[in-house]
Amino acid sequence: MGAEGVLLRVEDLRKWFSLRRGLFSSPLILKAVDGVTFSLDKGESISLVGESGSGKTTLGKTVLRLYEPTSGRIVFKGRDVSNLDDDELLWYRRETGLVQQDPYGAMPSFMTIFRILEEPLIIHKAGTKEERREMVFRALEEVRLTPPEDFAFKYPHMLSGGQLQRVAIARALILRPSLVVADEPVSMLDASVRIEILTLMRDLQEKHGISFIYITHDLSTTRYFSERIFIMYAGHLVEQAPSKALVSEPLHPYTQALIEAIPDPDPENRRRLRKVPPGEPPSLINPPPGCRFHPRCPYAMDVCRREEPPMVEVKPGHAVKCWLYAKA
Amino acid sequence: MSAPLLEVRNLLLHYGTRKGVVRAVDGVSFTLGAGETLAIVGESGCGKTSLARAIIRLLPRNVHRFEGQVLLDGADVMKLSDEEFRREVQWRKISMVFQAAQNSLNPVLKVGFQVAEPLMVHMGMDREEAIAEARKHLRMVGIHESFADRYPFELSGGMKQRAVIAMALITKPRVVILDEPTSALDVITQANIMNLLKTIKRELGISYIFITHDIALSSELADKVMVMYAGHMVELAGADEFYTKPLHPYSQKLMASVPTLRTDKKLEFIPGAPPSLINPPPGCRFHPRCPYAMDVCRREEPPTVEVKSGHYVKCWLHAGGG
Numbered sequence: 112m113g114a115e116g117v118l119l120r121v122e123d124l125r126k127w128f129s130l131r132r133g134l135f136s137s138p139l140i141l142k143a144v145d146g147v148t149f150s151l152d153k154g155e156s157i158s159l160v161g162e163s164g165s166g167k168t169t170l171g172k173t174v175l176r177l178y179e180p181t182s183g184r185i186v187f188k189g190r191d192v193s194n195l196d197d198d199e200l201l202w203y204r205r206e207t208g209l210v211q212q213d214p215y216g217a218m219p220s221f222m223t224i225f226r227i228l229e230e231p232l233i234i235h236k237a238g239t240k241e242e243r244r245e246m247v248f249r250a251l252e253e254v255r256l257t258p259p260e261d262f263a264f265k266y267p268h269m270l271s272g273g274q275l276q277r278v279a280i281a282r283a284l285i286l287r288p289s290l291v292v293a294d295e296p297v298s299m300l301d302a303s304v305r306i307e308i309l310t311l312m313r314d315l316q317e318k319h320g321i322s323f324i325y326i327t328h329d330l331s332t333t334r335y336f337s338e339r340i341f342i343m344y345a346g347h348l349v350e351q352a353p354s355k356a357l358v359s360e361p362l363h364p365y366t367q368a369l370i371e372a373i374p375d376p377d378p379e380n381r382r383r384l385r386k387v388p389p390g391e392p393p394s395l396i397n398p399p400p401g402c403r404f405h406p407r408c409p410y411a412m413d414v415c416r417r418e419e420p421p422m423v424e425v426k427p428g429h430a431v432k433c434w435l436y437a438k439a
Numbered sequence: 440m441s442a443p444l445l446e447v448r449n450l451l452l453h454y455g456t457r458k459g460v461v462r463a464v465d466g467v468s469f470t471l472g473a474g475e476t477l478a479i480v481g482e483s484g485c486g487k488t489s490l491a492r493a494i495i496r497l498l499p500r501n502v503h504r505f506e507g508q509v510l511l512d513g514a515d516v517m518k519l520s521d522e523e524f525r526r527e528v529q530w531r532k533i534s535m536v537f538q539a540a541q542n543s544l545n546p547v548l549k550v551g552f553q554v555a556e557p558l559m560v561h562m563g564m565d566r567e568e569a570i571a572e573a574r575k576h577l578r579m580v581g582i583h584e585s586f587a588d589r590y591p592f593e594l595s596g597g598m599k600q601r602a603v604i605a606m607a608l609i610t611k612p613r614v615v616i617l618d619e620p621t622s623a624l625d626v627i628t629q630a631n632i633m634n635l636l637k638t639i640k641r642e643l644g645i646s647y648i649f650i651t652h653d654i655a656l657s658s659e660l661a662d663k664v665m666v667m668y669a670g671h672m673v674e675l676a677g678a679d680e681f682y683t684k685p686l687h688p689y690s691q692k693l694m695a696s697v698p699t700l701r702t703d704k705k706l707e708f709i710p711g712a713p714p715s716l717i718n719p720p721p722g723c724r725f726h727p728r729c730p731y732a733m734d735v736c737r738r739e740e741p742p743t744v745e746v747k748s749g750h751y752v753k754c755w756l757h758a759g760g761g
Contacts, residue, residue, distance in 0.1 A: 162625035163596075271712060301482045302652050306696050307708040328625060331655075331698040335706055358700055372630035373655075375699045378678040380658045381476070384637060387630040391595045 118289060118322050119151040119174070124183035126166075126173045130396075141395050143169035145346035146183075148422070153289070156316055156323035158333035158354070160369070161343035162392050167326050170343070171292040174324070175207050176200060188289070205235050208283030210312075212295040214275035218267040224251075224278055225263040231286055250281040254311060273304040280312060287319060294326045309336050331373050334358050339428075342366050345393050345403040348422070352429040362431040364388075365404045402434065410435060442513055443470035444646055445494075445533075445614055450507035452486075452493040459717040460503050463489035465670035467507075468743075471614065471663075476640065476647040478661035478678075480654055480693070482713050486670040487650045488538070491616045494648070495533050496524050511613075530561040534607040535616040539623050541599035544591040551577070551587025554606045561610055576605040580635060597628040601635065608639065616648045621656070633659045655697050658682055663749075666690045669714050669724040672743070676750040686752045689725050723755065731756060 124147045129138040143166040151157060161167040172178045174185060176192060185193045192203050211217040218227055228247045232238060238246060251259035254277035267275055276296060283291050293312065297305040313336050316323045325337055333340050334354040342350040342363065350363040361367045372387045374380050388407040393399055399406055405415040414434050423437045424430045452464040463486045471477050479487050492498060494509060509517050516528050534557070537543055544553055554576060555569035564572070574584040580601040582594075591599060600620065607615050617636070621629040637660065639645060649660045657664060664681040666674040666689060674687040685691050695707040711728045714720050720727055726736040735755050743753040 162627065273712070302654070303482055303693065303696050303709045304712075305708075306698065306706050307710070310706070310708065330626070331700050334700070335698060368627055370700060372626040373700055374659050375701050376655045376658045376682045376694060376697055378658060378661075378682045381637070381660055381662065381678065384634045385630045387627050387634070389631065391597050391625070391628055 116153055117150050118153040118155075118188065120184075120186040121147060121149050121174060122184040122186070123148055124170070124173060124185065125181045126169050126178055127181045139396050142346050142398065143395055144173060145395075145398075147343075147346075147348050149341060149348060149351060151290075151322050151324070154317075154320040154322060155339070156313070156325065156337040157339045157341060158325045158327060158337040159341045159343060160327055160330050160333060162328055164345075164392050164395065165343045166346040166395065167343050168294055171209075171294050171324060171326050175209055175290075175292055176203055177209070201235070205286050206289050208286070208288040208291040210276070210279050210283045210291065210293040210296045213299055214272060214279045215267060217279055218275065220267050223264050223266055224270070227267075227278065228263075228282055228285055231282065235286055237286065246285060250285045251278075253284070253315065254278070254281045256281075272300050273308060276300060276308055277311065280308075280315070284315060284319070284321070288321065290322045290324070291316070292324045292326065295328070296325075297332070298327070298329065305332065312336070330358075330369055342369070345398050346395055347403060347432060349404070349432045350430065356426070356429050360429075362425060362429070362436060363404075363433050364408045364410055364435075368407075402432075443510075444473045444475075444512065445471040446508070446510040447494065448508040448510070450490070450493055450509065451504055452489050452498075452502070453504040454499065455501050455503035456717075461716045462670050462719065463716055464493055467665075467667070467672045469663075469665055469672070469675055471646050471648065473613070474640070474644040474646060475662045476649055476660045477663045477665060478649045478651065478657035479665045479667060480651060480657050481667035482652060484713050484716070485667045486716070487652075487667055488618055490667070491535065491618055491648060491650055495529060495535050495616055496521070497529075497535070526561070530557045530610045530612065532612055533614045533616065534610060534612040536603055536607045536618065536620045538619040540603035540620065541596050541623060544599055544602065546591055548590075549587065550589055550591060550594065550602050553591075554587070554602055554609060557606060557610050572609060573605070576609045577602065579608070579639075580605045596624055597631060600624060600628075600632055604632075604635070604639075608643070608645075611643075612645070614646045614648065616650070617660075618650045619652070620649075629656075636660060654693055655699075666693070669719050670716055671724060671753060672751070673725065673753045674751065680747075680750055686746065686750070686757060687725075687754050688729050688731055688756070692728075723753075 124144055126144040128141045130141055131138045159167050173180050180193050225247055228250055229243050232243045248259040251262055256262040256277055297308050337354055340354050340357040341348055344365050350366050361370055368388050371385055390407045401417050402415045402420050405411040420432050420434045421437050422430050422432045425436050448468050450464055450467045454461040467490055481487050508515050551570050551573045555573035558564040558569035558572055574587050577587055578584050582598055582601050621632050651657050661678045663677055665672055668689050674690045685694055692709045709728055722738050723736040723741050726732040741753050741755045741758050743751050744758050745751050746757050
């Protein structure tokens, strides 16, 4: 653990959604996040990697208390934030920020960029009118939308995707939160712009000592932007490790498959088939019993079909939820 | 070498809009051999999809200029009328897998019928025979043929993509255009689809034109790579050469911006954005973002030079004119 100590601790967190099928039938339960435990240091940046439907977005939103947890605890700065009243929630909102995937959808189209950035300041009663103006302009400069006057009075549709995502970052950071969740912040942007935006986020994160949870399906960008990587599959965390170790010695068969699936530009690629498991992630309504990856796993044993594996720390800081590394 | 299967010469596709003429494809030439894959890479808005749509002639209404030659087995199909092209070439010889194809399936029609449709529409086959053929092709792409009687919502994303690939293969075309065929899929599903495309290519000897913005992914299929920038082809080379030694500064920058898992390198990005296709910069269209821009680049458009056999570059650094 870092010297600065723990900022966030998540204990056995669950978020289940009930899907009502009809008036008289019993609802289906979708277990999007199903028993997740981790902690995050002050100023630390982690990546949460998973495929669509793995529950990573739900986990991010539940941690920010945009969703009410079904069970489990979220402890932030030593305070239990899993059950806050409205006043306390306002405090938590000020301490946290969110950057979403689609910047066009995340910004009200009828507001100017200035108004969009000023709004969190108004809600949290930060500064006088003059000071707010100053803060908005400084925020724009920080995300390198310069000169700020050129951007402040435009509307969202007048900006490119990359520029608008900078505005979203500025909005998430304008109140100097301690924790920011960035949910697929670059997946809708062009490959060449992605690195630029991620580098900007990383710079600001380090400059202000903000803790970051970077949610993505793209493992290849993560090690450049986070100290640790968490892998999520079907509502569970299945592996967590320092970025380098996760990429160079992945332990979970799912992590190994994820890494095998990602190409580097190499002319040899066209001459070979990739060894990836068939099939797709399971439904979260009726996940397979035992280890949720067992139907696709090349090493599946008997115990995998019966019992859920425990999370085991194999090396310091490197934990994996797999029977290959645990004793039944 | 025998005559190429497909040869495109100086193809031009401009759109008319209220703001002016959009020069989406502005003089592109290449050849494609039988059983060969050409990958077309570039940022969004560089004209990749327009080039594909020009080749298969699926054009919007606001076409301003559409010129050049498209030789298929030596015959210029640009000379055919729309009706002739639709009957003789479209789907029969050149088919396409569209971007976000999973969403293009009709939700109220059975999968088998939709896969069979090209046979009925373009080949005049009767319904029963066509659906039997569809079942065979579903099996070929790894879907159990019982799914022919299901509706799209009963299929996963990966299976829908496979069904759309079956639809593109069912008329036994010579060339299949793949426009970002895995853009909405997860990485493992993407790798499975790439494996499928490689196997099909090997077994059927089909040619692909593979359009993607992802250079790393392009290397999964490409025998040749074309880099497009602002409507121009800026580099065209064999895969072995391109991925190890790209020559155009834009290609080099694109390669440097690819995050890799297996090697340690510093990531770079290309500052700025691709130019408008209505008023592209004079001279070389990449010069405002190019670290090596010289005077001549700002004034004159560089010629396309064959620096080595089969390796073309459109850049003053390699034209001997700087």
